[in-house]
Amino acid sequence: MPQADRALRKDAALNRERLLEAARELFAERGLSVTLNDIAHHAGVGVGTAYRRFSNKEEVIDALFEDQLVQLAAVAEECLAAPEAWAGLVSFLERSLEWQFGNLGLNELMNDASLGDERVADARRRIAPLIEQLVQRARDEGVVRPDLDQSDLIFVQLGLSAIMRASREIAPDLYRRYLSLFLDGIRAHRSGASILPAPALSAADTHRAMTRARAR
Amino acid sequence: MPQADRALRKDAALNRERLLEAARELFAERGLSVTLNDIAHHAGVGVGTAYRRFSNKEEVIDALFEDQLVQLAAVAEECLAAPEAWAGLVSFLERSLEWQFGNLGLNELMNDASLGDERVADARRRIAPLIEQLVQRARDEGVVRPDLDQSDLIFVQLGLSAIMRASREIAPDLYRRYLSLFLDGIRAHRSGASILPAPALSAADTHRAMTRARAR
DNA sequence: CCACAACCGGATATTCCTGATCCGGTTGCG
DNA sequence: CGCAACCGGATCAGGAATATCCGGTTGTGG
Numbered sequence A, B: 001m002p003q004a005d006r007a008l009r010k011d012a013a014l015n016r017e018r019l020l021e022a023a024r025e026l027f028a029e030r031g032l033s034v035t036l037n038d039i040a041h042h043a044g045v046g047v048g049t050a051y052r053r054f055s056n057k058e059e060v061i062d063a064l065f066e067d068q069l070v071q072l073a074a075v076a077e078e079c080l081a082a083p084e085a086w087a088g089l090v091s092f093l094e095r096s097l098e099w100q101f102g103n104l105g106l107n108e109l110m111n112d113a114s115l116g117d118e119r120v121a122d123a124r125r126r127i128a129p130l131i132e133q134l135v136q137r138a139r140d141e142g143v144v145r146p147d148l149d150q151s152d153l154i155f156v157q158l159g160l161s162a163i164m165r166a167s168r169e170i171a172p173d174l175y176r177r178y179l180s181l182f183l184d185g186i187r188a189h190r191s192g193a194s195i196l197p198a199p200a201l202s203a204a205d206t207h208r209a210m211t212r213a214r215a216r
Numbered sequence C: 001c002c003a004c005a006a007c008c009g010g011a012t013a014t015t016c017c018t019g020a021t022c023c024g025g026t027t028g029c030g
Numbered sequence D: 001c002g003c004a005a006c007c008g009g010a011t012c013a014g015g016a017a018t019a020t021c022c023g024g025t026t027g028t029g030g
Helices: A009-030 A036-041 A046-055 A057-079 A085-103 A104-111 A118-140 A150-167 A174-188 A203-211 B010-030 B036-042 B049-052 B055-081 B085-102 B104-111 B118-140 B152-165 B174-186 B203-211
Strands: none
Touching: A009 A036, A009 B118, A009 B174, A036 A057, A057 A085, A057 A118, A057 B036, A057 B055, A085 A104, A085 A118, A085 A174, A085 B152, A104 A150, A104 B118, A150 A174, A150 A203, A150 B152, A150 B174, A150 B203, A174 B152, A174 B174, A203 B010, A203 B152, A203 B203, B010 B049, B010 B055, B010 B104, B036 B055, B055 B085, B055 B104, B055 B118, B055 B203, B085 B104, B085 B118, B085 B152, B104 B152, B118 B152, B152 B174, B152 B203, B174 B203
């Protein structure tokens, strides 16, 4: 009878690492819909091996993303410590979205709480109050409109995510344009308009982006 | 041998109407992913009957939505004729989104050009230049920021759609709040901030909305 | 160095969906 | 009244995702 918590045999341990690495890559590129079979092949390993190490996909997601969400919480705290509330708020949105841009899986995880398991939900709960504070502080300093709510940041990220997914391959930083527009909308006062960080898409590119909006 | 374009037998004609009506309802409620089988059952009709009338789902979509897109084009023209460019622009966005709110299928059709067939694509192409004109006129009157582009309206609708879908059951008009924020972002000048038409969601409701974001 | 538990790979089974056809029985209509 | 047109739903085809099984291989403790 094998010892219960016996260390993996070294070939097994190596394969486990390969699987996690492959999963990291595939989730980032193609989102959470990839299969354990996909991951196995991308890792150059048999499907059986994948199922021996992880009983299902949830377990892999869990292993990979929990600490990513924790890191995001760290970013939020960092932004909360910024000297000016406005700069902190902007920086948080920028970095959060940038992160989600580079990692489709993380994006899906953040915008659909039905995915991932309890541990991921915990991390999410840890981030929520930080966002609340970011907004509160900006309101106190009078740099954002007084009716701005914490939930606004959540929903705006949801909207920007949709834009990002549609345009990511055609104009990777188009979403920044709309983030900028949103920021101009939540400022307490502005006389002119800020300079938008990305040019608008041509009609043809717009059509291309919309055509593959939901393609998988 | 039956006459080529012979009128349907009256029971057949009745069933065809029932099918179209059922399709209208289901597409509006549950989007374009519903099955011809679903539609048949909802119409109280056998699956075979459905396939006898329409060779596939595309054909039903085509029959139902082409004129909806045409009507939307009419709305755009109407807004183009408004005395003030700003009011026209706002009105167009409001009405377009309102329409999409009441009809999930139309929403999907507008935000994913890969769906629907050629005739629907035509209708879409007819709307594009009208949007261009709406934006052009607003720029000419100096009421919107000069760097606003026609494609911005498209992408913003895409983003607002995502918000709408997430919150539609919990707070049906939450999306208006974000439309308002966006409008404040594209105005040429504003001193204070407009009054938002819908209150923000509580933290609990926000979580509920995100949880069922992609649920089907 | 040897025996065996642990491990490997991938063919294969299972489940679930969607799309589409077939066919025995029924019905409107000329 | 007779039959072409129609009806309903059981049924088949195809595909995707999940999960298991098993004959062959390999690392490791004794």
